[in-house]
Amino acid sequence: QVLSLENQKAIVEFCKKEKLILLADEVYQDNIYAEGKEFNSFKKVLRSMGDDYKDVQLISFMSTSKGFYGECGRRGGYMEMVGFDDGVGGLMNKIASVNLCSNTAGQILMSLVMDPPKEGDASYGLYVQERDAILSSLKRRAKTIVSSLNKLEGVSCNDAEGAMYAFPTITIPQKAQDAAKEQGRKPDALYCIELLKKTGVCVVPGSGFGQKEGTFHFRTTFLPSEEDFPEIVKGLTEFHEEFMKKYA
Ligand SMILES: Cc1ncc(COP(=O)(O)O)c(C=O)c1O
Known part of the structure; x- marks a missing residue:
């Protein structure tokens, strides 16, 4: 089910009250079919709640394996950290750097998901056609x-x-x-x-x-x-x- 804005705000409130890190798995952000429902990222919701909530820590996740691209065979993903101290970001970077990096094809695909063709680009028309056909199917x-x-x-x-x-x-x-x-x-x-x-x-x-x-x-x-x-x-x-x- 698609969370309502009220529901998302209540989750943010709860995390603030209980001093919890909000882990938002947002891999299905393109897969919404219900009329009148839309994806609202937790980052947007959090920011809309004003300065009182700017210390709430959020990590959101995204993957190439879902959406309309569904590239399960070339797995890639990212996480975005919001509201963390720079030192924590530095440590996460260090941990990521000592691990094996994800495969190149997965990284390339993730970058394409993040930066799809734009209006005016040669591939834009085909991109829109394929995206809409997959999502409506x-x-x-x-x-x-x-x-x-x-x-x-x-x-x-x-x-x-x-x-x-x-x-x-x-x-x-x-x-x-x-x-x-x-x-x-x-x-x-x-x-x-x-x-x-x-x-x-x-x-x-x-x-x-x-x-x-x-x-x-x-x-x-x-x-x-x-x-x-x-x-x-x-x-x-x-x-x-x-x-x-x-x-x-
Ligand atoms: C809600 C949700 N999050 C994350 C994943 C994992 O995706 P990936 O294997 O691309 O990291 C899945 C996979 O089915 C999922 O259903």
Whole structure:
């Protein structure tokens, strides 16, 4: 879900009050699909709160592996430190300098993400076309996966407002819970393994994320290509119906 400005301000307030460093993972800043929602960096929010908050320490993170570039094979990233003493910056620099540096391709890509083609550049038109095509396809895929999940018995899924994931809650019949116990597995892990074996679709059990006791979820992405979607949705729907029948 995309955090509201109020929510972000409350987080900044909390960090100030508790003297905590705010670590803002902002790798999904380009992946926002919900109408009327937008990315507000914590740096912007922090600065908008006035001088009283200028001692709040913030580190924000960005990566080449997300967004519309999605360059997972050429990993690169950066972190920006705000509100720190220069001495701390110097120490971080020293630590970074004694480590192995990240691969060159990743560094080049990160610099391109930070400095994309501008209006008037020869590649600008193509850049905009590709960026918009990728982001609007992700938006369609986010809608399709959520509406397909919400059609399944006992499944409820919030809108995927951003990022690349849907995280539905699923009802697991008691018989399936008993079968999972016998196998020494968590009930949602049983669901995910049976789904994988039956369809080849790989999702992550919610138990791996620390879900509320007595609830079950799985996490899925909407990254497969759009033309594969009908088959994935069909496989998931048929599997779910069979699973619910098998353990009814
Ligand atoms: C929220 C979030 N932050 C950071 C990362 C890590 O990205 P990278 O491997 O490009 O550093 C991921 C990867 O899935 C992620 O989902």
